[in-house]
Amino acid sequence: MKVFNVGILGLGYIGASHIDAVRRIPNCRLVAVADTNIEFAKARAEQYGIEKYYGSPEELLADPDIDVIHNCTPNHLHTDINRAVIEAGKHLFSEKPLSRNYEEALSLLETSKAHPEVVCAVNFNYRMNPLVQEMRSRIKKGELGDVRIVSGAYQQQHMMYDTDYNWRFEPEFSGISCTVADIGSHWMDLVQHVTGSKIVSVMADLVTTIPVRKKAKKQVDTFSNAVCDEYELKNIEMEDYGAVLFKMDNGATGLFHVSQVSAGHGCCFGVEFNGSKCSYRWNQEENDRLWIGLRGDDNRYVIRDPNYMTPEAKAVSALAMGHPEGWNDAFCGNIRAFYEYLASDRATSPSFASLEEASYIIRLTEAIVKSSKEKRWIEV
Numbered sequence: 001m002k003v004f005n006v007g008i009l010g011l012g013y014i015g016a017s018h019i020d021a022v023r024r025i026p027n028c029r030l031v032a033v034a035d036t037n038i039e040f041a042k043a044r045a046e047q048y049g050i051e052k053y054y055g056s057p058e059e060l061l062a063d064p065d066i067d068v069i070h071n072c073t074p075n076h077l078h079t080d081i082n083r084a085v086i087e088a089g090k091h092l093f094s095e096k097p098l099s100r101n102y103e104e105a106l107s108l109l110e111t112s113k114a115h116p117e118v119v120c121a122v123n124f125n126y127r128m129n130p131l132v133q134e135m136r137s138r139i140k141k142g143e144l145g146d147v148r149i150v151s152g153a154y155q156q157q158h159m160m161y162d163t164d165y166n167w168r169f170e171p172e173f174s175g176i177s178c179t180v181a182d183i184g185s186h187w188m189d190l191v192q193h194v195t196g197s198k199i200v201s202v203m204a205d206l207v208t209t210i211p212v213r214k215k216a217k218k219q220v221d222t223f224s225n226a227v228c229d230e231y232e233l234k235n236i237e238m239e240d241y242g243a244v245l246f247k248m249d250n251g252a253t254g255l256f257h258v259s260q261v262s263a264g265h266g267c268c269f270g271v272e273f274n275g276s277k278c279s280y281r282w283n284q285e286e287n288d289r290l291w292i293g294l295r296g297d298d299n300r301y302v303i304r305d306p307n308y309m310t311p312e313a314k315a316v317s318a319l320a321m322g323h324p325e326g327w328n329d330a331f332c333g334n335i336r337a338f339y340e341y342l343a344s345d346r347a348t349s350p351s352f353a354s355l356e357e358a359s360y361i362i363r364l365t366e367a368i369v370k371s372s373k374e375k376r377w378i379e380v
């Protein structure tokens, strides 16, 4: 299989997971890392024995050895850096959300169309949980029947104190939304991926539960519990909670809520599909189990077991039953799908999220923000 030379840009919370994932993929060679905090880049390069490190995106882009760049920088840098990666003729694996707003997303689509030789992906990693693929295959085969109701939530706790602060609360860095863009984007992508249908109208209520936060004067890591004595008070306008009613183009109706202020939840990403034949429920925190709800028979759990899963689910499941796979495995599976596609004849449509799909998520996010402001349903 063709091997690709990889550079990872942005080495914060998620950059570390990209390093880990890429090192597990047979046709990847991690040759460089880069971060504007060059000390950080140097430390990562030494820690993992990576040949080269850089202190700027420009240096990484100029490296002729690199075939693929992973963009793991904060949201406000996605559009410009992604465009530069595409224009440099390097394949792009970008973190979500694709951009800060739909206008930026459309401009990236234009750039991508002008460079059809460049393959682009956006990291909606929850897709590649084996039991997510299992639900998708079963729905495709008609085992759920008509999809009628889709519901769920994505809850986290890491913003629940007023001392929790992150660039995600600043529109300049985050974009049009905080929590919907940050984690609601994953939820909407998964629902659309699993059902093969689009969310086409939304009615939302976005709430800022903590309107004033203490911003530490020195940088605090994402998801860190660190509290800094020196801080400035910041008024917060962006949401840390949101509830959304929606309709899909397959006729299904749905609702979800997202929160980053819910104690006890680290990555509580749950989804339930109610169909005309049965129901499916899956939660990321109990990754290896899929609940099937039946009328007229015993409800049951499908326990992840590559021996009995559909080929699509088996393709992203490496370990035998009883050997739990988790977040990191699905994350790696999503990136692996990208590199397998790169090495293939690229004739079939990929299972990772395309720029078009990621742009649509930005469009939905904008509609959700608008709906909450105008207190009405918005057609997308």
Ligand SMILES: NC(=O)c1ccc[n+]([C@@H]2O[C@H](COP(=O)([O-])OP(=O)(O)OC[C@H]3O[C@@H](n4cnc5c(N)ncnc54)[C@H](O)[C@@H]3O)[C@@H](O)[C@H]2O)c1
Residues within 6 Å of the ligand: 009, 010, 011, 012, 013, 014, 015, 034, 035, 036, 037, 040, 056, 057, 072, 073, 074, 075, 077, 095, 096, 097, 123, 124, 125, 182, 221, 222
């Ligand atoms: N897919 C997922 O599950 C997931 C999870 C977390 C974060 N993310 C996404 O990843 C991105 C980064 O989030 P994070 O939590 O890792 O942020 P972070 O703040 O922890 O890390 C960002 C890193 O980028 C570096 N950086 C800033 N400007 C740069 C520049 N111009 N060039 C190179 N490096 C630069 C910073 O020094 C920092 O090391 C966000 O877009 C976020 O939405 C995705």
